[in-house]
Amino acid sequence: xxxxxxxxxxxxxxxxxxxxxxxxxxxxxxxxxxxxxxxxxxxxxxxxxxxxxxxxxxxxxxxxxxxxxxxxxxxxxxxxxxxxxxxxxxxxxxxxxxxxxxxxxxxxxxxxxxxxxxxxxxxxxxxxxxxxxxxxxxxxxxxxxxxxxxxxxxxxxxxxxxxxxxxxxxxxxxxxxxxxxxxxxxxxxxxxxxxxxxxxxxxxxxxxxxxxxxxxxxxxxxxxxxxxxxxxxxxxxxxxxxxxxxxxxxxxxxxxxxxxxxxxxxxxxxxxxxxxxxxxxxxxxxxxxxxxxxxxxxxxxxxxxxxxxxxxxxxxxxxxxxxxxxxxxxxxxxxxxxxxxxxxxxxxxxxxxxxxxxxxxxxxxxxxxxxxxxxxxxxxxxxxxxxxxxxxxxxxxxxxxxxxxxxxxxxx
Amino acid sequence: xxxxxxxxxxxxxxxxxxxxxxxxxxxxxxxxxxxxxxxxxxxxxxxxxxxxxxxxxxxxxxxxxxxxxxxxxxxxxxxxxxxxxxxxxxxxxxxxxxxxxxxxxxxxxxxxxxxxxxxxxxxxxxxxxxxxxxxxxxxxxxxxxxxxxxxxxxxx
Ligand SMILES: Cc1cc2nc3c(=O)[nH]c(=O)nc-3n(C[C@H](O)[C@H](O)[C@H](O)COP(=O)(O)O)c2cc1C
Ligand code: SF4
Ligand code: FES
Numbered sequence: 001x002x003x004x005x006x007x008x009x010x011x012x013x014x015x016x017x018x019x020x021x022x023x024x025x026x027x028x029x030x031x032x033x034x035x036x037x038x039x040x041x042x043x044x045x046x047x048x049x050x051x052x053x054x055x056x057x058x059x060x061x062x063x064x065x066x067x068x069x070x071x072x073x074x075x076x077x078x079x080x081x082x083x084x085x086x087x088x089x090x091x092x093x094x095x096x097x098x099x100x101x102x103x104x105x106x107x108x109x110x111x112x113x114x115x116x117x118x119x120x121x122x123x124x125x126x127x128x129x130x131x132x133x134x135x136x137x138x139x140x141x142x143x144x145x146x147x148x149x150x151x152x153x154x155x156x157x158x159x160x161x162x163x164x165x166x167x168x169x170x171x172x173x174x175x176x177x178x179x180x181x182x183x184x185x186x187x188x189x190x191x192x193x194x195x196x197x198x199x200x201x202x203x204x205x206x207x208x209x210x211x212x213x214x215x216x217x218x219x220x221x222x223x224x225x226x227x228x229x230x231x232x233x234x235x236x237x238x239x240x241x242x243x244x245x246x247x248x249x250x251x252x253x254x255x256x257x258x259x260x261x262x263x264x265x266x267x268x269x270x271x272x273x274x275x276x277x278x279x280x281x282x283x284x285x286x287x288x289x290x291x292x293x294x295x296x297x298x299x300x301x302x303x304x305x306x307x308x309x310x311x312x313x314x315x316x317x318x319x320x321x322x323x324x325x326x327x328x329x330x331x332x333x334x335x336x337x338x339x340x341x342x343x344x345x346x347x348x349x350x351x352x353x354x355x356x357x358x359x360x361x362x363x364x365x366x367x368x369x370x371x372x373x374x375x376x377x378x379x380x381x382x383x384x385x386x387x388x389x390x391x392x393x394x395x396x397x398x399x400x401x402x403x404x405x406x407x408x409x410x411x412x
Numbered sequence: 413x414x415x416x417x418x419x420x421x422x423x424x425x426x427x428x429x430x431x432x433x434x435x436x437x438x439x440x441x442x443x444x445x446x447x448x449x450x451x452x453x454x455x456x457x458x459x460x461x462x463x464x465x466x467x468x469x470x471x472x473x474x475x476x477x478x479x480x481x482x483x484x485x486x487x488x489x490x491x492x493x494x495x496x497x498x499x500x501x502x503x504x505x506x507x508x509x510x511x512x513x514x515x516x517x518x519x520x521x522x523x524x525x526x527x528x529x530x531x532x533x534x535x536x537x538x539x540x541x542x543x544x545x546x547x548x549x550x551x552x553x554x555x556x557x558x559x560x561x562x563x564x565x566x567x568x
Binding site: 077160179317326332 | 432466473495540541
């Protein structure tokens with residue numbers, strides 16, 4: 001497998017989180033090259049590179065940056081999403097602890113391109129120790145006089161969340177940063193930027209921003225030399241569950257899923273056979289072992305399998321896994337994390353969980369599978385954010401692909 | 413009467429200059445209260461509200477939305493075991509049983525001496541080192557029953 005390290009290039013260096021080591025290995029040394037270009041030239045390079053958001057949605061970064069209203073007189077903001085709460089996802093924490101200066105450099109460049117002079121990093125409350133490393137790096141960069149865009153001071157503030165999965169959704173994140181409950185906002189009809197206290201704002205994932213320095217220095221073509229046409233570049237894919245060596249390993253898009261699991265993860269634990277893989281964080285449709293054999297780690301391949309690349313965090317399950325219990329586990333998660341604004345989501349996640357509990361207690365009957373599928377349909381409709389439709393996808397994936405396991409639990 | 417420490421008052425002033433509106437300080441203020449007091453009382457929310465220019469009821473609404481804000485006391489060592497899928501696949505049940513046996517309490521309970529409390533939480537973002545728990549702010553990963561014994565012993 002070809003070595004493809006763009007974001008994780010400095011991860012293995014001793015003391016890689018310090019300014020001294022990061023600088024000795026290239027951090028902040030080429031900023032002036034970027035400052036010599038105009039902001040719109042930089043946005044064009046990002047657009048040409050095909051960089052796609054790495055927080056789960058995969059939106060084109062260039063397209064989003066172009067929505068930032070260059071001539072608007074209001075102050076502009078960058079909000080970096082480090083909420084990282086999608087089960088199976090633990091990549092952003094590698095960046096903020098192993099190479100926080102790469103993120104900071106990406107923030108400086110992004111702020112220059114979109115005209116922002118203040119950036120916030122919204123970090124999940126549970127990442128306490130990780131936050132301290134990140135803050136120390138920001139302080140170091142500030143003391144070294146690095147926090148500016150072409151001479152104009154740049155404020156970088158770490159904002160701590162307090163335990164709510166939904167705050168990873170970009171508008172809920174901004175509500176939370178405005179001092180409110182993390183309730184997603186209604187989406188506007190037309191494409192536009194996000195808004196923080198009524199000011200134009202860009203929300204990007206940590207890894208997206210950490211990919212920016214390479215692209216701006218090496219060029220769009222260099223980025224496109226990795227990955228596929230529709231999925232250019234690399235991703236910090238991750239493995240958890242029943243593999244020999246779980247962890248975060250960067251690879252280029254287009255890599256075969258099984259080759260990745262074998263090469264980085266050392267295959268399935270204890271010589272067992274594979275049963276299923278959830279490919280991109282809990283909220284993507286589960287793949288059977290057969291599908292996993294065909295799958296490549298890119299947007300096109302996942303779509304053709306009616307699943308999604310998501311965050312690239314794969315949850316691997318061996319032949320002994322009880323799929324009914326696995327779905328129950330996820331339904332408990334969604335029930336707990338629904339923000340409660342939309343009735344189909346608030347009620348649907350609770351009902352689905354309760355129904356499956358009854359099945360597990362031995363009171364299920366064959367009609368329950370259809371009831372669960374019907375519930376999934378009601379969640380797939382008109383809700384404020386895509387949380388509820390994602391739950392529908394999760395339910396359908398398990399029920400349709402592992403139906404016999406569910407039927408075996410039913411009595412009548 | 414709740415008052416912020418002089419250090420926290422300084423911190424609040426510094427933070428204000430970093431945001432477009434004092435409303436943004438709601439979460440940082442609640443964190444400061446919790447760090448000072450251990451829990452967040454109604455009285456403290458009343459005292460904190462003017463600093464973020466919000467009515468106390470708004471702070472209360474926020475404090476009850478986010479699961480990490482504590483309105484009721486927990487044990488001195490608050491154990492939060494991750495229960496989500498990757499941890500469940502990697503032996504969470506065994507760890508939970510062992511914790512319950514060693515502490516003599518169930519989930520949602522506190523030891524009579526107030527030293528330990530036990531809670532199950534959703535994915536802690538450490539799925540690659542499952543099973544995982546947090547005690548107060550500190551992560552413990554790749555848990556085994558033996559490791560649990562060592563951790564509990566070190567805390568006694
Ligand atoms: C329920 C839900 C949870 C999300 N959680 C996260 C998260 O933890 N981290 C993240 O970066 N994006 C998360 N997202 C995606 C964000 O809404 C947003 O698309 C992303 O942060 C934009 O950055 P990107 O384009 O660089 O990926 C979530 C979306 C939804 C609907
Ligand atoms: S779909 Fe669910 S999580 Fe999203 S806004 Fe509605 S209730 Fe909240
Ligand atoms: S599932 Fe336990 S840390 Fe993610």
